[in-house]
Amino acid sequence: MPILSLLIFLPLLATAFILALPTRYKSSYKYIALAFTVVQFVLAGICYAHFDASQPGVQDLGGYQFVEQLPWIRLDLGSIGKLEIDYLVGIDGISMPLLLLSAFVMLMAIGASWNIQKSPKGYFALLMVLNMAVMGIFCALDFFLFYLFYEVMLLPLYFLIGIWGGARREYAAIKFFLYTLFGSVFMLLIIVGLYFSVINPLTGAHTFNMIYMMNPQNYLGDSIFGWDGYQEILGISARLVGFVVLFFAFAIKVPIVPLHTWLPDAHVEAPTPVSIILAGILLKIGGYGIIRICYSIFPDMAALSNWWLGLIGVISIIYGALNALAQKDLKRMIAYSSVSHMGFVLLGIASLTAEGISGAMFQMISHGFLSAALFFLVGVVYDRVHDRNIYSFRGLAQLMPKYTGYVAVAFFASLGLPGFSAFIGEAFVIIGSFNAASVGTGLPRWMAIAGSIGILLSAAYFLWTLQRMFFGQIRLKGGESWANELNDINSREQLILFPTLALALLLGVMPSLIFNNLNASVLNLVSFIQQFI
Amino acid sequence: MEIILFYAFAVLAIGSALLLVNLKNIARALFLFFIVLFAMAGLYLFALADFVAITQIMVYVGGVLILMLFAFMLSNKELLKDLQDSSGSFLSMPKWQAIVLTLGFLTLMILGINEWQQSIPTWILQARQNNTEIIPTDNNIQQIGLRFMTFYVLPFEIISVFLMMALIGASHLSRKERNR
Amino acid sequence: MITLTHFLVVSACIFCIGLYTVLSKKNAIMILVGIELMINASILNFVAFGKYDKVSYGGQIFALFAIVLAAAAVAVGLALVLNVYRHYKTINPDQINELKDK
Amino acid sequence: MNQLAHISPIYTALLTVAAPLVAFLYQALVGKRDQSGIISLLGIVCSFIFAALTWLTIWNHPVVSAQLTWFTIGASTFKVGILLNNLSVLMLLLVPTVALPVHIYSRAYMKGDPGVHRYWMYLSLFCFAMLGLVIMDSLLLMYIFWELVGFASYLLIGFWFTRETAVQANKKAFLVNRIGDLGFLIGLAIIFTQFKTLNLVDLFGEAGLIYQSAVTNGQWVSPVNSMDQIWLTIAGLAFFLAAMAKSAQFPLHVWLPDAMEGPTSVSSLIHAATMVAAGVFLLATVFPLFNESTLLFIATIGTITAASAAYFALGQYDIKRILAFSTISQLGFMMVGIGIGTWDAALFHLVTHAFFKCLLFLSAGAIIHEMTHFKVHSQLDFDPQDLRNMGGLRKYMPKTFMLMSIASLALAGFPLTSGYLSKDSIVISAYEWAQSKGDFYLLIPIILVIVSILTAFYIGRLIFKAFFGDFRIMDQVRDKLLDAPLHEASKTMLIPMFLLGLCCLFPVFSLNPFSYHDSWLMDGLLLDEYTFAPSHNAHVIIPLLLLIGSAVSWIIGWKWYVQQKYPLNANSLSLKAAFNQAYINELYQWIFVDGALKLARFCYWFDRYVVDSLVAFIQFIVLSLSRLSVWMDKHIVDGFVNAVASVTYWTGNQVRLVQNGKLQTALYSVFLFVLLGLIYLIFF
């Protein structure tokens, strides 16, 4: 069964259904979307269940699973050589957890969009297209295919933010789009360069196959990204340029300081479900891209430049946390906390140790649904009174005890309370990056220590928010009318939140659920890069 | 003698062209244009292009100029006034800028011609050696006619289509009354 | 002896005068005149060079075609200028500026 | 019962931990519907029974440990397991032993509170976390429970979340603890990097990795790795930082006094007996890691803490805050115990302190409970925790008075109490240690002696002010409320207090009331040899010194507080009164009393406004930094992007300048560009 293709293209079928169905059945759109997403989630679950954790993946196509390969574009372009683009999908330990996460977050997003009133047809159709794109990104092993999905993902998001967003939605949407596009057009140039540098050893044609790009033997000696000749672009080593450009393309997505400013705007203006997807999936694409593409294709440069990556990670952690501390808008605060938390991902990746990279992966998964839950929780209050200012609320715990409970659990889980998943991720990032100096990857120990300050700061802003908004005597900006509006969360909302937070707990207690599938791939990656240190 | 005549025609052409540019009355300017065209035709003769010179006079003087004059007469007299607008902002570009620009081009071209003077193109030297220059006794009209019907038959045919199109187009454009 | 340079200098002068006309005259008809001057300069070049091309007569024939094409262009151009005059009651190019970056 | 005894200690230990967890889950699921807390009580009873069984099986028996694979990350496998040795089972027994009375007590104390179901839930969570902390066999797992304990404490401090002060206090507590957690995490990272394992048995067990590592040539070499020796010190300091935060050591002690915003029963269990002692427990566990300088640092900090907190206690009027400072001070003693290398003594003091301090808090709670009732009845507005509002309570609450006195005697280290044994063990050891080190080090035992005397004084002050003299508030209400006097707390509160009172006496720990060396506890922990020689003289002189000092301080206290001869009572009168005193008296007063009090006040002021405002200042700095970064984000980072955008727009606009609709402008620009291009291309 071509399970990955099904996983990718099912949402497209849903889109077709939704578009075909006349508007008078508009209440059924969400059910269609839900049904397809559930099926998708089940499929992802099947993938998980049948996943062979011992296969290494990364630069070894044999180690990938559920691989499907179809010739897609085959052309003879004369001097450019034969164009060889495959429909090549497959997953390894690095992509599989993210695939599962995406399916889960999508499910959450559909649940969160249950009350969408404004043209639901377009909304769900776009959501499904987005769904397809993110699935595709995590499965694609052909760079062309990857890029295709990568760009396709932008468009639905643009419209989702732009049409269903808040007051400054146009600004936010275009800003988001531009930042990402800015990274990706230059990525395109590097893709082209790689294409000319790499040949398929079987056919002798140039190829977009990422796996072939990871093998130094497949590079032509005198090609621009070749390993033998020392090629330069503007006096800088060409491979370094390639690595840096790709890194920035993905780093914008992560996002790193100072390329993060699209994130708070996009989050604040986006509707809740889109925020959930943004935080839950899109940011992960950045981290995934760095691991899958930057590191695997340019392992030598990864080993060379990880000091800077680590520095950027640390700066993101602390800068994001400081910003979060000063926010008055709850959603903005959480958006900045994402910057801080994703900084850990970068730090972990930069450590080049098994613990660090696994920790980073785990942090991505954990941040995936925790931030989704946080945004959902913001959405709960916002839905009721259309205000997110922290100072507009006080003593919510008395009005909405259950809600407060969920918020507290989500906050504490996010700030790295042991027993929840974020702790495992952050702790191992710190441990891994600390260990890096001993392994000799060049990441100094002070970065680990500086990164841990972020943990402290995250406690500060979460607790402060908890204190300001939920504790104390009731004092609402909107007075009595707000008090009437602010009902405790309903069962639909609980149905979404409970599994999410339960999952955070489950993964915190049993991290092996993720780590088991990750280990072989991460070890393979680490040993692959270690050759170049 | 020949060269004096050449200079005379050259001075006539350039001089009347300069005058033409600076005249305020457009009708007079057009008359000067007439003189320029004649002078040019004269210059063509010095290049042994008698048929071109004749065509120049026939087509330009007989065609273009008359067309322009008719255009004036058919429309308002206002067109004959000089339309120079002295109060121009920076962007409406006063004349001195045009002068500077033109002189710039002229300087470059003269410099270029001067440079070119040092190295006569090989093909011209070969033509002089092989005596394949056109000489005053050649029957240009016959030669041109032959070329038109052989080597240049395609352009010759195409230009007929072109002229037809221009005719239709121009007549369509100047139709005053709309059918509908 | 009339050399090639003589022709070239004259044609360069005529060309530049044409260019000047085109750039500075505030009357569309005069711009057309300027264009004709520039074309004449080119024709002069062609015939001057054509003198050495007895085999294919390229210069003179090009000159002839250029004259014809220029005449046709003037016809169309005049028609269009008159069209503008109908709408604007002027043919000063500076005043015909409805279309611009706003 | 016999059969039960044959159950593997592993299981009994697990059941000990699991029982409160079950209770917690039950409370979490049932929520408001069960307010009785009976399940929690049941849970802790089970815990106690199983803990006792475990203790019986393990104490002075070989170490038992069991492990299961938890997860593998990269090539390193992490295991989850428990380690049962004398240290851990001692703690395992201590926690439910203290928690059980507190649970019983709470049933009465918390009765009628609308959120009491949460109270039980949190309390069970705390017990679970605390029990888990002591038996885990891996530093990572310890860290997890370490934080969970802090989390439970956060919840309980902020139990009355509508009170602003409570919410501030719990935030402060958690954040300060987080600082310590960072230390723990960094310690973990160092250990993991150096030894590639976090398992306690592998690290600190017989021939553990820690013993195989050594400092050679400035490098800290372990079997698997080596790094600069500075990291050994840093690791020690990192773990000590963790302990400092949790055990409220100077200057991270600021959260503990504030934590008194929680219910008194909670304060007694968490902030006096168990959680705050976890730091000491941690240090005892990782003791082999510490090198000379780290230990000295620990001892110094312990001394400073002990001394400063004792001074702060002098100036307090809030009954709970006095006890809180006293706790800090005693924790300082324990730290000194660790710092001088006698962690068995520290542990001993930890255990005895747990009982008497818990009892003190419970007694204080009983008083507050009754005072609050009285307040409600009399409809007066006064602070039920303020010592100045009390007095003469002996008449109304004689049993409480008795129990509290016993606990106070234990705290002061009066012979025949448990406190005498444990405190002496530390002070004497410190003296012996200092002797072996050199004269300068004698400062530490001397300070400790002074602090002990101060301890006696402030606890005496508390007792005298609360129970002797006249009930001060009564004056105002005598006519109105004769029919509603104070009375003894209910039996449910008194019985657990009584049990704890028993535990404050020497027989529980040692049959010889004067020699801590005979204590079973010290035997069990079996620290083979101290690094210093014992001094027999110290065993006689120091207890005597302490006893005499305490007695004198009490006499003074009695004079001042009971007989109302307080020399500093009124500002102007104090001078007049002083005039009548003998010169020595004056000097004495000036030097010791006045000076001490002023110093105490100054220290408290220092604590309030310098140390605490240091926290506030750091908070301010962090907040300013965060505002700065927001400003940067808005104006520089984003501003840069916006500037790029505007420049782009501006350039676009410049291009449009040509497009003014005038034909000749366009033409001119075209030919200008051609000319310029020509010049550029030809000449450059």
Added chain:
Amino acid sequence: MLAFSPYISSLIDQIIGSIPYFKPELTLIITFIGAIIASLFCDRYWDKTSFTITIAGLLLSGCYLLGQGLSHVEMVGFFDMIHIDTFATSARLIILLSTLLITIFIQQRHQHDRPLGDLYAVLLTATLGLNLLTMSSNWLMIFISVETVSISSYIMVGYFSSNKAQSEAAMKYVLFGSICAAVMLYGLSLLYGFTGNLNFDAQSHIAGLVEAPKLMISIALLFLLTGIGFKLSFFPFHVWSPDVYQGAPTVITTYLATVPKIAVVVLLSKLLAAWLAVSFYFSDFLAYAIIIIAITTMLIGNLAALRQQDAKRMMAYSSIGHTGILLMAVLVYQNNESNVLLFYLAIYALMNIAVFIFIDSLESNLGNTSIESYKGLGKQSPVLFTAFSIVLIALIGLPPTAGFVGKLLIFSKVFEQYQNFQSFGLLALLIVGALTSVISLFYYFKIPLNAFLKDSVGQYTGKSNPLLLGIGLLCTLLVVLLGLFPDVLLSAF
């Protein structure tokens, strides 16, 4: 004269031998005459006569072309006047198909306006000129073709002259165009002077250029580029295009923005392929000039588009920007490897036609082409605006559209050249090309932004011509399908 006469019969044989290969163009000429006759005599009885004849002629010509294409005809005819190769054939096919679509567009859009017979005739001559342009390598032929196309275009722009804007656009167009043509003619005369030969790929022509003096040949080449630049509207000869595109009737704008560029690009690539094969002063100069022009064109086109309020005007700048991309492709074009260029041209034509059909459809409802007036219309005609957005995405060059594939292929070509020569100019081209894609997002997305993201202000009937909308949607569909399966088209070239 006498020496010449013996060859005459063989010369005439050669002419007659060339005619069969000239069938597509001959068909166009005959159709042209037919259309004139029909417009004079038959249109008054059935007003679709000339239209029918035009369509039939275009189709027939297309059939001949297809035949040529399928049999891969490569020949030289009319004494080197025309070179037929597969590149030219494919380009002519694209031109014909685009013209066909535009003819239908004209007919549908203007069926109630003035008699259109003459317009079809002019359109046919323009097509003829373009066809010749793709085939010829003789400067005389090229000049005549350029003039044919230009003058036809002037007439088409001024054809309706129903309002001020149209006549103004026509006048600006004709004056600007004639000036550029005159300058080009001067350049050509100089080139002729250097070489004594009018065939740009002849050996003697290139030999003459090689030894030409630097200053003069620089002037000549730049003057030559003036004429080509006017047709392609690249910097700095682009200034006319916004005014003309905005002023001209939308159908004509479609034509101007699409079809002439195809032919001129083919010409320019052939020229550069012939000249840049050698490395002398003149070719380096030309390559350098083209690089600079390409970079500035991309920048200027995209930057200036940012502030535009009018959809047509914006599209003018957009097409300037695309010219820059095309110049990149032209620069790295090598003989016999035309499919990348052709693919981009085909896609470009498709995208432009689609966009202008949508703009026109909106114009006929709203009465103007201001982007502001699209506010909130996305909800009222979702199909149109969805397709519109997809095409705009293709214009930006984002996947999964063919615009992306086209850009990717061009970038690939340039990159390959860069890899071979390590020239900084090529790298700059790549970077600027990528950068301007980002910039272009700003203005292209103004349209969906207004349509979907803003709230509706005015009245909107939403009716549109079904046939035209169908063509627009078909183009959109093709743009997406060719983005997913580009090899279908690429292998055809």
